[in-house]
Amino acid sequence: MGDINxxxxxxxxxxxxxxxxxxxxxxxxxxxxxxILENRQTLPEVTTCYEMYGEMxxxxxxxxxxxxxxxxxxxxxxxxxxxxxxTGYWESLIGPGKVFDTNRYCxxxxxxxxxxxxxxxxxSINPLTGSPYGLSFPIITIRDMVxxxxxxxxxxxxxxxxxVVGGSMGGMQALEWGVIYPDMVDAICPIASAxxxxxxxxxxxECMRRAIMLDPKWNKGEYHNGEAPxxxxxxxxxxxxxTYLSDPIMQKMFGRKPAMQESPYExxxxxxxxxERYLHEEGDLLVRRFDANSYLYITRAIDLHDxxxxxxxxxxxxxxxxxxxxxxxxRSDILFYPHHIQEMHRxxxxxxxxxxxxxxDSDYGHDAFLVEQEKMIPPLLEFMNxxxx
Amino acid sequence: MGDINxxxxxxxxxxxxxxxxxxxxxxxxxxxxxxILENRQTLPEVTTCYEMYGEMxxxxxxxxxxxxxxxxxxxxxxxxxxxxxxTGYWESLIGPGKVFDTNRYCxxxxxxxxxxxxxxxxxSINPLTGSPYGLSFPIITIRDMVxxxxxxxxxxxxxxxxxVVGGSMGGMQALEWGVIYPDMVDAICPIASAxxxxxxxxxxxECMRRAIMLDPKWNKGEYHNGEAPxxxxxxxxxxxxxTYLSDPIMQKMFGRKPAMQESPYExxxxxxxxxERYLHEEGDLLVRRFDANSYLYITRAIDLHDxxxxxxxxxxxxxxxxxxxxxxxxRSDILFYPHHIQEMHRxxxxxxxxxxxxxxDSDYGHDAFLVEQEKMIPPLLEFMNxxxx
Numbered sequence: 001m002g003d004i005n006x007x008x009x010x011x012x013x014x015x016x017x018x019x020x021x022x023x024x025x026x027x028x029x030x031x032x033x034x035x036i037l038e039n040r041q042t043l044p045e046v047t048t049c050y051e052m053y054g055e056m057x058x059x060x061x062x063x064x065x066x067x068x069x070x071x072x073x074x075x076x077x078x079x080x081x082x083x084x085x086x087t088g089y090w091e092s093l094i095g096p097g098k099v100f101d102t103n104r105y106c107x108x109x110x111x112x113x114x115x116x117x118x119x120x121x122x123x124s125i126n127p128l129t130g131s132p133y134g135l136s137f138p139i140i141t142i143r144d145m146v147x148x149x150x151x152x153x154x155x156x157x158x159x160x161x162x163x164v165v166g167g168s169m170g171g172m173q174a175l176e177w178g179v180i181y182p183d184m185v186d187a188i189c190p191i192a193s194a195x196x197x198x199x200x201x202x203x204x205x206e207c208m209r210r211a212i213m214l215d216p217k218w219n220k221g222e223y224h225n226g227e228a229p230x231x232x233x234x235x236x237x238x239x240x241x242x243t244y245l246s247d248p249i250m251q252k253m254f255g256r257k258p259a260m261q262e263s264p265y266e267x268x269x270x271x272x273x274x275x276e277r278y279l280h281e282e283g284d285l286l287v288r289r290f291d292a293n294s295y296l297y298i299t300r301a302i303d304l305h306d307x308x309x310x311x312x313x314x315x316x317x318x319x320x321x322x323x324x325x326x327x328x329x330x331r332s333d334i335l336f337y338p339h340h341i342q343e344m345h346r347x348x349x350x351x352x353x354x355x356x357x358x359x360x361d362s363d364y365g366h367d368a369f370l371v372e373q374e375k376m377i378p379p380l381l382e383f384m385n386x387x388x389x
Numbered sequence: 390m391g392d393i394n395x396x397x398x399x400x401x402x403x404x405x406x407x408x409x410x411x412x413x414x415x416x417x418x419x420x421x422x423x424x425i426l427e428n429r430q431t432l433p434e435v436t437t438c439y440e441m442y443g444e445m446x447x448x449x450x451x452x453x454x455x456x457x458x459x460x461x462x463x464x465x466x467x468x469x470x471x472x473x474x475x476t477g478y479w480e481s482l483i484g485p486g487k488v489f490d491t492n493r494y495c496x497x498x499x500x501x502x503x504x505x506x507x508x509x510x511x512x513s514i515n516p517l518t519g520s521p522y523g524l525s526f527p528i529i530t531i532r533d534m535v536x537x538x539x540x541x542x543x544x545x546x547x548x549x550x551x552x553v554v555g556g557s558m559g560g561m562q563a564l565e566w567g568v569i570y571p572d573m574v575d576a577i578c579p580i581a582s583a584x585x586x587x588x589x590x591x592x593x594x595e596c597m598r599r600a601i602m603l604d605p606k607w608n609k610g611e612y613h614n615g616e617a618p619x620x621x622x623x624x625x626x627x628x629x630x631x632t633y634l635s636d637p638i639m640q641k642m643f644g645r646k647p648a649m650q651e652s653p654y655e656x657x658x659x660x661x662x663x664x665e666r667y668l669h670e671e672g673d674l675l676v677r678r679f680d681a682n683s684y685l686y687i688t689r690a691i692d693l694h695d696x697x698x699x700x701x702x703x704x705x706x707x708x709x710x711x712x713x714x715x716x717x718x719x720r721s722d723i724l725f726y727p728h729h730i731q732e733m734h735r736x737x738x739x740x741x742x743x744x745x746x747x748x749x750d751s752d753y754g755h756d757a758f759l760v761e762q763e764k765m766i767p768p769l770l771e772f773m774n775x776x777x778x
Contacts, residue, residue: 199639199664203631206665210624235599242592250588275588276595
């Protein structure tokens with residue numbers, strides 16, 4: 001049986017899912033006509049990996065752009081194989097009849113510039129040298145990621161977006177879309193994100209980078225012919241994992257449970273706690289699917305996120321936004337605290353922007369935009385109605 | 390001029406200080422009569438470094454025990470040298486006429502077991518082998534630290550404590566004193582501490598340990614003949630430093646300031662942020678004064694802190710306390726959240742313990758018990774009056 005039949009099978013089995021999906025690629029740029037980054041450095045060639053769910057209408061004005069977080073990918077919905085255990089990360093939000101309704105909208109989900117999941121990044125081969133970029137990859141910004149996405153959309157014939165929506169670093173991209181291309185977007189929905197990255201978030205990012213660089217296998221980014229710096233990247237992820245949760249949820253999930261029932265720590269003071277086991281697992285899982293240099297470049301792009309850059313102030317940047325906006329914060333988020341998002345909401349209201357703020361009541365911390373995505377359906381549905389009218 | 394004259398000079402120059410101080414040492418234990426730890430392992434010899442401020446009265450019943458945090462030392466007040474820039478860490482609280490009044494009380498401040506500031510720890514020489522313990526040092530607990538302190542006090546002829554007071558890990562010791570030696574203590578004051586360590590705190594501790602162990606110079610703890618794992622220990626401290634502050638204070642102190650005025654990041658996207666410079670400095674400073682293996686053992690002791698151990702429940706442990714208690718929390722503390730301390734306060738009230746809770750209004754996070762120690766003077770003065778009457 002060919003792919004088409006298998007796709008029909010899975011679509012029948014998952015009636016409210018986009019079903020089987022595949023990665024697509026678009027490449028642009030040449031040595032003579034390179035992509036120019038915000039800092040004036042260049043990339044001779046940029047490939048973007050993306051997924052597309054639902055049909056684009058003839059006027060190409062039914063497109064929703066879904067942007068992902070730090071270690072995310074283009075895989076926002078559906079499955080790659082019928083027997084896969086895993087669906088895309090926003091399976092509850094994207095699909096036929098869902099809040100991002102693929103019967104009506106065409107959802108495009110690109111992997112970011114600097115990434116390692118199909119889009120050009122530091123582990124890509126530099127066409128000018130024939131070797132992986134490593135640390136010769138230029139510093140990139142969230143704005144560069146967005147500018148690459150605009151080029152990709154142009155290649156697809158899309159000149160206007162119905163909505164840009166994403167969580168965490170995906171929210172930074174949504175916000176930048178509203179600021180730098182105000183005439184191209186009807187609506188933006190940045191989730192668990194901010195107008196600029198806080199000092200505390202930069203501090204965690206720097207600790208994560210230092211963890212990678214401390215691993216001797218990192219070898220100043222030149223590890224492509226040897227072993228990857230798994231220990232360093234795993235530690236970076238362990239640190240990140242704490243910031244994606246919250247004190248209450250960690251108490252609920254782990255508390256002081258020992259990792260193994262057969263070795264209760266009352267009897268063995270050296271025993272590992274369950275929370276440690278969890279961090280180790282999270283670290284090891286990331287190592288299998290992510291590149292250490294990408295982690296360095298993308299966390300730096302997050303640090304550099306500041307919509308005011310080039311516009312003089314956050315207010316002046318926000319003033320450019322013409323899109324309707326829904327800002328979502330998470331009560332227990334310790335990475336993008338609600339009060340920062342509330343402040344941006346206040347500023348946007350004062351500027352007369354059509355904006356609303358909704359706060360998710362969740363103990364899950366930053367990760368709630370993934371773990372408890374269903375909670376966002378009511379405010380998102382309301383927002384979709386506001387956009388459509 | 391001898392030391393005494395110099396001491397008088399400095400005492401004249403610092404009228405409200407304990408002035409010049411010196412480290413003292415007490416050693417106990419032999420191979421035949423070793424110190425037995427909570428987990429039944431033994432130490433053939435334990436040396437404790439301590440400082441003492443003020444005079445012990447003949448009945449030895451005016452002693453205040455001051456216990457320190459993770460990377461602290463016995464140096465709680467005064468100066469080691471007249472020209473030293475640095476005083477002990479609680480200079481505003483300990484001294485003649487101060488809240489811990491050395492005209493009335495004898496303050497004893499010991500360095501903890503497992504440490505590296507004069508008390509036996511993993512960098513000490515094992516008298517049975519003639520080599521540093523390294524990872525052959527047994528796992529220790531907060532309770533072991535307290536049990537060593539009790540032995541030291543016995544050597545000094547002290548059978549009763551007026552007060553045990555300390556912040557962070559020092560607070561854990563104060564609490565354990567109240568629980569395991571209820572008949573020896575009149576009062577306890579645990580500051581920014583908890584009845585047991587939270588999952589989030591254990592998680593941060595494990596990341597810090599992994600940072601040290603990731604450094605190839607750590608060499609499974611056998612680095613005493615080579616270079617110390619400075620990179621790993623510095624990263625551990627960087628992580629810790631974030632948890633000792635708070636989002637609001639980091640925004641105030643650093644925000645998005647670039648590290649160097651001559652390289653504003655608007656023009657150089659690769660520039661280092663000031664918050665990164667601060668973390669690097671904090672990391673490098675700790676490396677000069679702390680031992681990596683001690684960091685591993687002491688953070689593990691913090692993880693294992695749980696006053697319920699051996700008593701069945703936190704309530705049953707708290708029930709043992711006969712001391713008057715003042716619990717202090719810090720509003721912005723993200724390591725020992727006020728709500729955990731409030732819960733302990735509620736439990737203690739229900740058990741009929743003479744306890745009060747005071748919350749410091751500070752943006753400085755966990756570190757406020759050091760940085761804004763003056764703010765604690767009014768509630769501490771009130772508590773001292775409550776003890777005295």
